[in-house]
Amino acid sequence: xxxxxxxxxxxxxxxxxxxxxxxxxxxxxxxxxxxxxxxxxxxxxxxxxxxxxxxxxxxxxxxxxxxxxxxxxxxxxxxxxxxxxxxxxxxxxxxxxxxxxxxxxxxxxxxxxxxxxxxxxxxxxxxxxxxxxxxxxxxxxxxxxxxxxxxxxxxxxxxxxxxxxxxxxxxxxxxxxxxxxxxxxxxxxxxxxxxxxxxxxxxxxxxxxxxxxxxxxxxxxxxxxxxxxxxxxxxxxxxxxxxxxxxxxxxxxxxxxxxxxxxxxxxxxxxxxxxxxxxxxxxxxxxxxxxxxxxxxxxxxxxxxxxxxxxxxxxxxxxxxxxxxxxxxxxxxxxxxxxxxxxxxxxxxxxxxxxxxxxxxxxxxxxxxxxxxxxxx
Amino acid sequence: xxxxxxxxxxxxxxxxxxxxxxxxxxxxxxxxxxxxxxxxxxxxxxxxxxxxxxxxxxxxxxxxxxxxxxxxxxxxxxxxxxxxxxxxxxxxxxxxxxxxxxxxxxxxxxxxxxxxxxxxxxxxxxxxxxxxxxxxxxxxxxxxxxxxxxxxxxxxxxxxxxxxxxxxxxxxxxxxxxxxxxxxxxxxxxxxxxxxxxxxxxxxxxxxxxxxxxxxxxxxxxxxxxxxxxxxxxxxxxxxxxxxxxxxxxxxxxxxxxxxxxxxxxxxxxxxxxxxxxxxxxxxxxxxxxxxxxxxxxxxxxxxxxxxxxxxxxxxxxxxxxxxxxxxxxxxxxxxxxxxxxxxxxxxxxxxxxxxxxxxxxxxxxxxxxxxxxxxxxxxxxxxxxxxxxxxxxxx
Numbered sequence: 001x002x003x004x005x006x007x008x009x010x011x012x013x014x015x016x017x018x019x020x021x022x023x024x025x026x027x028x029x030x031x032x033x034x035x036x037x038x039x040x041x042x043x044x045x046x047x048x049x050x051x052x053x054x055x056x057x058x059x060x061x062x063x064x065x066x067x068x069x070x071x072x073x074x075x076x077x078x079x080x081x082x083x084x085x086x087x088x089x090x091x092x093x094x095x096x097x098x099x100x101x102x103x104x105x106x107x108x109x110x111x112x113x114x115x116x117x118x119x120x121x122x123x124x125x126x127x128x129x130x131x132x133x134x135x136x137x138x139x140x141x142x143x144x145x146x147x148x149x150x151x152x153x154x155x156x157x158x159x160x161x162x163x164x165x166x167x168x169x170x171x172x173x174x175x176x177x178x179x180x181x182x183x184x185x186x187x188x189x190x191x192x193x194x195x196x197x198x199x200x201x202x203x204x205x206x207x208x209x210x211x212x213x214x215x216x217x218x219x220x221x222x223x224x225x226x227x228x229x230x231x232x233x234x235x236x237x238x239x240x241x242x243x244x245x246x247x248x249x250x251x252x253x254x255x256x257x258x259x260x261x262x263x264x265x266x267x268x269x270x271x272x273x274x275x276x277x278x279x280x281x282x283x284x285x286x287x288x289x290x291x292x293x294x295x296x297x298x299x300x301x302x303x304x305x306x307x308x309x310x311x312x313x314x315x316x317x318x319x320x321x322x323x324x325x326x327x328x329x330x331x332x333x334x335x336x337x338x339x340x341x342x343x344x345x346x347x348x349x350x351x352x353x354x355x356x357x358x359x360x361x362x363x364x365x366x367x368x369x370x371x372x373x374x375x376x377x
Numbered sequence: 378x379x380x381x382x383x384x385x386x387x388x389x390x391x392x393x394x395x396x397x398x399x400x401x402x403x404x405x406x407x408x409x410x411x412x413x414x415x416x417x418x419x420x421x422x423x424x425x426x427x428x429x430x431x432x433x434x435x436x437x438x439x440x441x442x443x444x445x446x447x448x449x450x451x452x453x454x455x456x457x458x459x460x461x462x463x464x465x466x467x468x469x470x471x472x473x474x475x476x477x478x479x480x481x482x483x484x485x486x487x488x489x490x491x492x493x494x495x496x497x498x499x500x501x502x503x504x505x506x507x508x509x510x511x512x513x514x515x516x517x518x519x520x521x522x523x524x525x526x527x528x529x530x531x532x533x534x535x536x537x538x539x540x541x542x543x544x545x546x547x548x549x550x551x552x553x554x555x556x557x558x559x560x561x562x563x564x565x566x567x568x569x570x571x572x573x574x575x576x577x578x579x580x581x582x583x584x585x586x587x588x589x590x591x592x593x594x595x596x597x598x599x600x601x602x603x604x605x606x607x608x609x610x611x612x613x614x615x616x617x618x619x620x621x622x623x624x625x626x627x628x629x630x631x632x633x634x635x636x637x638x639x640x641x642x643x644x645x646x647x648x649x650x651x652x653x654x655x656x657x658x659x660x661x662x663x664x665x666x667x668x669x670x671x672x673x674x675x676x677x678x679x680x681x682x683x684x685x686x687x688x689x690x691x692x693x694x695x696x697x698x699x700x701x702x703x704x705x706x707x708x709x710x711x712x713x714x715x716x717x718x719x720x721x722x723x724x725x726x727x728x729x730x731x732x733x734x735x736x737x738x739x740x741x742x743x744x745x746x747x748x749x750x751x752x753x754x755x756x757x758x759x760x761x762x763x764x765x766x767x768x769x770x771x772x773x
Contacts, residue, residue: 025762025766026759026762026763026764026765027762027763027764027765027766027767029763030763030764030767031764031767031772033764036764036767036769040769040773041769041773042769042770042773043770045773191763191764195757195760195761196760196761196763197761198757198760198761199757199758199759199760199761199762200761201730201757202728202730202754202757202758202761203758203761205728205729206728213729216729238769238770239769240763240764240765240767240768240769241760241763241764242760242761242762242763242764242765243764243765243768245761302766303765303766303768307768311768
């Protein structure tokens with residue numbers, strides 16, 4: 001697991017606040033969490049990581065092709081360049097496509113949203129360490145959810161779990177469990193925005209005492225929906241749970257949350273207004289390079305109104321650009337993925353396309369379509 | 378063959394063994410002799426060693442002892458020997474001069490214990506400072522230690538003269554204090570006894586009432602049964618031998634009235650009992666508190682212990698600080714709105730959340746082991762601050 005950053009280095013970054021005289025804030029606790037240490041990235045680092053993993057996957061594909069080239073038949077008919085590895089975006093799309101199946105499966109086992117969210121987080125984290133071309137998502141998907149049900153204290157026995165997952169045996173489900181936990185660096189604790197959102201639900205009442213409760217309830221419910229949607233996006237790697245929660249609430253009710261933000265963070269506004277002028281271009285997701293230099297100072301200071309506005313803006317762009325690949329897109333990627341992993345199958349497909357029906361080929365085709373069928377879960 | 382012949386040898390054998398037995402167990406026999414000697418020296422518990430009267434023959438006999446030498450004798454002997462005034466102890470070898478009025482009834486079987494109790498009583502009347510008189514626990518403990526060593530010396534006759542001298546000296550020096558304290562002690566004892574008597578009276582009353590109430594209840598049940606029977610059987614209502622419904626209802630009413638009055642009284646009495654019981658325990662357990670008040674009062678206040686928390690009390694007062702903030706927010710708004718709507722304490726609902734409040738009210742498991750809804754809110758508020766100031770894009 002050399003692809004993930006070394007945890008040792010991250011630990012030293014955590015400020016030493018454990019001496020008895022210093023109070024440990026909730027933020028310091030969050031900085032100690034594995035979610036922050038292992039699974040939080042800047043946008044550009046996340047993109048870089050995806051490219052790196054894609055490179056590894058491409059290498060695997062090349063090796064698969066090389067292996068297949070050993071057979072004479074394949075060598076004769078193989079056209080160089082006909083099998084291409086997936087791009088990083090394609091990988092992300094297929095992962096998102098499969099991740100979107102988790103809530104349905106979870107619903108089937110009456111899991112609450114916390115467990116489902118953890119399952120999705122495990123699944124997405126796994127593919128920040130491994131390439132799709134190495135492990136097919138459909139092999140990993142159900143195991144991730146099973147692992148989440150265990151780590152979130154909603155135990156289901158593997159037999160009853162596998163009974164209700166079509167085409168699975170306890171062995172097939174458990175086969176990759178250790179690979180997954182290793183990829184997760186055994187950090188099974190996930191902090192989701194749900195709890196933070198409830199905290200804000202209370203905190204808004206504190207700061208705006210004459211708040212219309214019906215409106216707040218509506219905002220809260222709507223915000224929850226946005227959280228459910230953001231589970232499939234990269235927000236969990238880019239922002240801390242309260243930031244996501246606040247952004248979702250803001251998306252649900254701009255006016256109310258703006259009022260809250262002004263009251264909650266408005267005190268800092270005057271101090272920082274001169275140093276951090278409003279600038280939309282700087283607010284863009286990619287413009288933080290210079291800010292990294294002042295990271296040490298940032299750890300001490302409290303978040304300001306402008307910070308919050310910037311974060312919410314970034315988050316809401318992600319909410320609007322939510323990735324939801326259609327079945328046809330996913331099928332195309334899955335097909336490509338299938339050939340990456342099994343280059344020799346292209347040959348049979350070609351032969352089939354030319355018209356000689358072969359019972360084995362028909363079966364293979366059925367299998368591949370079943371794998372893509374979204375209703376099978 | 379005649380049967381007598383058969384028995385012959387076996388009998389002879391038996392006799393032989395009998396002859397040999399005492400010789401073989403000679404040492405055992407000696408011991409037995411020694412024991413009987415001892416028995417003679419130490420008369421049995423129930424016999425007066427002076428006149429040899431046995432309790433078996435005169436069951437009304439009472440033994441008396443004198444705290445000078447602790448030799449026991451029966452009451453009639455005491456009367457007989459000491460009728461004419463001071464006389465030497467009749468025990469052989471005892472030279473103590475005894476006085477009749479110092480004789481007293483023996484309480485403990487073991488004379489050693491009798492002696493110790495007497496000594497202790499005597500010393501405690503002199504060394505009677507209460508715990509409150511000492512500023513520190515250590516000093517009080519040293520005082521107790523001194524008392525114990527004096528008692529030990531008296532009982533075991535160690536340095537008798539010196540100890541006696543010490544005690545008299547102390548008595549002379551602290552005469553007034555001792556007298557005062559003795560007065561207080563006796564009054565305390567009297568008070569305690571009065572209270573106990575009062576309490577016992579109350580308890581007796583309570584028992585009586587309880588019995589009456591249970592009888593009333595039985596009566597009531599009987600009456601209702603009769604009523605039901607009457608209702609069921611119309612013919613019975615005409616029957617003169619059975620009470621009709623009207624009279625039953627009347628007697629029932631009176632029974633209910635009486636029992637409710639009794640129940641009220643019972644409640645009063647039980648209240649009084651608990652009240653006086655707490656009073657009693659309050660007076661008996663006040664020693665510690667008083668000493669603390671007399672001693673390092675100020676220090677105690679300073680050293681008031683805070684509950685241990687791993688985060689320097691951080692989590693502990695998180696909610697409190699929120700409450701404080703909340704309060705200040707409210708007061709600000711009150712100024713604006715001119716009219717206070719909220720009072721912050723544990724009872725008022727801090728937040729609007731009918732779902733959670735409903736759950737806490739309706740389900741027992743939510744309130745298990747003292748878990749409060751405020752704890753839940755506290756956790757939620759912590760969650761919304763969990764990483765709020767961590768801007769990942771800046772810090773990573």
